[in-house]
Amino acid sequence: MRHLSRQITVLFLVDLLIFLVVFGLIFMLRPETFKLEFIISSSVVILCWLYVMYLKGFYRIMEYRVFWKDSYHLFEAICIGSAIPIIVSFFTKPIFIPRGNIIIAAIVAFMLLLLWRFLFSKYMRIYKKHKNVIIIGAGETGSTIAREIKSHPELNYDLVGFVDDDVEKIGTKVEDIEVLGPCTALASLVQELNVNIIILAITGKPRSNETLFGIAECMKLKAKFFEMANLYSYLTGKIPINYITNSWFIYELGTPEKPFYDVIKRICDVFFAILVAICTAPIMLFLVIAIKLQDGGEVLYKQDRVGKDGKVFKMLKFRTMINNAEKDGAVWAVNNNEDPRVTKIGKIARKLRFDELPQMYNIIVGDMSLVGPRPERPEFTCELEKQIPFYQRRHWVIPGWTGWAQIMFRYGASVDDAHEKLQYDFYYIKNRSAFLDISIFIKAIAMALSGRHG
Numbered sequence: 395m396r397h398l399s400r401q402i403t404v405l406f407l408v409d410l411l412i413f414l415v416v417f418g419l420i421f422m423l424r425p426e427t428f429k430l431e432f433i434i435s436s437s438v439v440i441l442c443w444l445y446v447m448y449l450k451g452f453y454r455i456m457e458y459r460v461f462w463k464d465s466y467h468l469f470e471a472i473c474i475g476s477a478i479p480i481i482v483s484f485f486t487k488p489i490f491i492p493r494g495n496i497i498i499a500a501i502v503a504f505m506l507l508l509l510w511r512f513l514f515s516k517y518m519r520i521y522k523k524h525k526n527v528i529i530i531g532a533g534e535t536g537s538t539i540a541r542e543i544k545s546h547p548e549l550n551y552d553l554v555g556f557v558d559d560d561v562e563k564i565g566t567k568v569e570d571i572e573v574l575g576p577c578t579a580l581a582s583l584v585q586e587l588n589v590n591i592i593i594l595a596i597t598g599k600p601r602s603n604e605t606l607f608g609i610a611e612c613m614k615l616k617a618k619f620f621e622m623a624n625l626y627s628y629l630t631g632k633i634p635i636n637y638i639t640n641s642w643f644i645y646e647l648g649t650p651e652k653p654f655y656d657v658i659k660r661i662c663d664v665f666f667a668i669l670v671a672i673c674t675a676p677i678m679l680f681l682v683i684a685i686k687l688q689d690g691g692e693v694l695y696k697q698d699r700v701g702k703d704g705k706v707f708k709m710l711k712f713r714t715m716i717n718n719a720e721k722d723g724a725v726w727a728v729n730n731n732e733d734p735r736v737t738k739i740g741k742i743a744r745k746l747r748f749d750e751l752p753q754m755y756n757i758i759v760g761d762m763s764l765v766g767p768r769p770e771r772p773e774f775t776c777e778l779e780k781q782i783p784f785y786q787r788r789h790w791v792i793p794g795w796t797g798w799a800q801i802m803f804r805y806g807a808s809v810d811d812a813h814e815k816l817q818y819d820f821y822y823i824k825n826r827s828a829f830l831d832i833s834i835f836i837k838a839i840a841m842a843l844s845g846r847h848g
Contacts, residue, residue, distance in 0.1 A: 402453050408510055409447065413440045416503045420495050435479070439496055443475035443503070449829055464515075465508060470833040472507070476500040477832070524550045526588055530580070530605065531595035531622075532558040532566075532573045535637040539595050539622045540569040542629050554587045559605065580608035584617050595622040597637045631802055632817035633824065635784055643787065647824055658828065663764050667757040674751050681712050681748060684739045691717040694752060699769035702792045706772055707761040710752035714740025747842040753795050765831040765838075766794025767819040770812070778812050785812075788819045791826070796838035798822035798830075 417436045421428040447453070450471045452464075480493050527543065529536045536556055543551050555574040558564065563573045574583055583589065592612060596605065609619070623642060626634050671678075685693045695713040698706050715735040736744065743749040756762040762769065767788045770778070779785045799818035804811070822830070 405514065406444075406453055408514075409452075409507065410440070410444065412506045412510060413443060413503055416499050416506065419502070420499055424495065436499075439476070439479045439499070442478050443472060446471045446475040446478075446829065464511060468507060468511065469504060470829075470836070472500050472504045473836055474829060474832050524552045525590040526554045527551045527591045527593060528554055528574075528580070528583060528587070528589045529556050529571075529593045529595050530558075530577060530608070531597075532556040532560070532563045532568045533596075535597050535622055535634075536593075536595035537569050538634065538637065539593055539626055540571060542626055544569070546629055551591070554589065555583070557583065557608070577605040577608035581611035581615065584612055584615055589617050592617050592619050593622055593625060594619060595637075597622070597639055627821055627824075631798070631821055632814075633820035635782070635813070635817050635820065638784075643784070647790075652826075655826075655828065659763060659831065660760070662828075663757050666764060667754040670751070671754040671758075674748075677748055678712075678751050681739070681743060681751075685713055685737075688737060688739055689717065698772050699793070700772055700775045700789060701761055701769055702789060704786070704789050707756070707769075709761070709769060710755055712743055712749040712752060714744050714749045750795060757795060760792075763792045763794045765797060765826075765834050766792050767797050767822065768800055768815075769793035774812070778809065781809055782813050782816060784820075785816060788816060788823070791823055796834060798834055801834060801837045801841060 417440070420436075421432075447468070450467050452468070452471065476496055480496055529540060536558075540553055540556075543549060543553060553569075553571050555572050556563075556568055557575055557577050557580050558573050559576050561576075564575055566573055580592070584592070592609075594609075612619075623634055623638050623646075626632075626637075682693050685691070692713055695711045695715075696708045697711060699709040701707045714737060716737060740749065753762060757764060775785075797819065798821060799815040802818050803815055822834075
């Protein structure tokens with residue numbers, strides 16, 4: 395534990411030193427800003443960065459870390475930590491340093507932090523011992539997490555074997571890893587092979603007495619236990635819905651309600667929806683005129699969507715297809731370039747997500763949120779609930795204008811795509827927070843401006 399505390403202390407102190415050096419350079423290059431009030435406000439900016447990094451888990455030594463994921467989260471932390479004082483500066487101009495200083499400092503700080511964290515991770519990888527891992531369960535669940543671990547060599551996990559009570563599997567290989575014995579042999583295998591981590595990968599049936607006995611015997615050893623779903627979600631950003639049970643929702647989600655978070659989120663939704671509507675009013679006016687001139691048809695398109703608790707509402711969109719495009723019934727959406735129903739104006743609006751700007755109204759009235767699982771059509775929802783396990787539970791939260799699935803996966807156009815997106819939706823429902831919402835929203839805006847979106 396002392397070793398871990400030293401690591402955390404070093405990380406924090408070097409991060410703080412980098413921030414101080416960055417603002418020191420800014421003041422040297424722009425000496426006119428070297429004033430007491432600006433020094434105080436710079437300290438506030440640094441505190442915001444450190445606080446967001448703390449909330450994002452940068453001062454916690456975890457059993458498994460992935461550098462590229464840390465880099466992404468570091469970028470988010472610096473963006474969010476910078477956005478807070480920049481927004482405040484609009485209302486307290488005499489107090490805060492020029493916004494340009496904050497932006498320049500943020501860019502330089504991110505680059506230096508990235509270099510420092512990379513060097514730190516390289517050092518830790520050199521001196522950090524490989525961890526021996528054993529997986530309980532040699533079925534599809536176990537092989538899935540084994541494949542995922544193999545695809546992340548930076549974890550330094552050495553898979554030494556499986557244990558399984560199925561006697562026919564003992565002695566065989568799964569993913570080129572041997573099934574070493576039954577669960578009752580787990581404790582002796584942990585000691586013999588110096589196992590550091592045990593992954594529980596049994597789903598779909600209650601754990602046998604033999605399995606529970608093997609686990610109990612290992613409790614007094616130094617090996618640590620991880621549930622397959624938790625490790626898998628960290629590595630992939632999605633919940634493996636084929637390998638979870640109803641108990642997962644009870645233990646991992648509990649009640650889906652977060653009263654304080656929900657109230658703050660609702661206030662932010664209304665504020666930013668009004669702000670977006672005002673800022674994009676010229677764009678929406680242009681689209682109204684362009685759509686009307688194109689074919690004289692309706693400008694807005696109202697489409698039934700399923701909201702929180704299964705309630706159906708009318709979602710607004712600018713019409714991007716020809717009139718009566720769905721006279722024969724609802725069909726799965728396809729790529730703009732492949733859908734002959736999409737108009738020329740519609741292709742541009744869809745590419746930049748301008749067609750979804752009227753949904754600010756849905757957000758203001760409470761049918762939607764800025765961030766959440768994307769609402770699906772009732773026709774598809776009925777079909778998907780029959781084919782995909784737990785699908786209806788995505789309706790536990792208010793649907794969103796954008797979401798984790800939208801920035802992590804392509805445009806959904808089939809049952810298989812919906813299955814994949816649901817795994818990302820459950821990851822969001824479990825981990826949703828103000829900071830995750832902000833990072834998703836920032837990424838969604840960036841993707842929309844670049845013409846890419848899920």
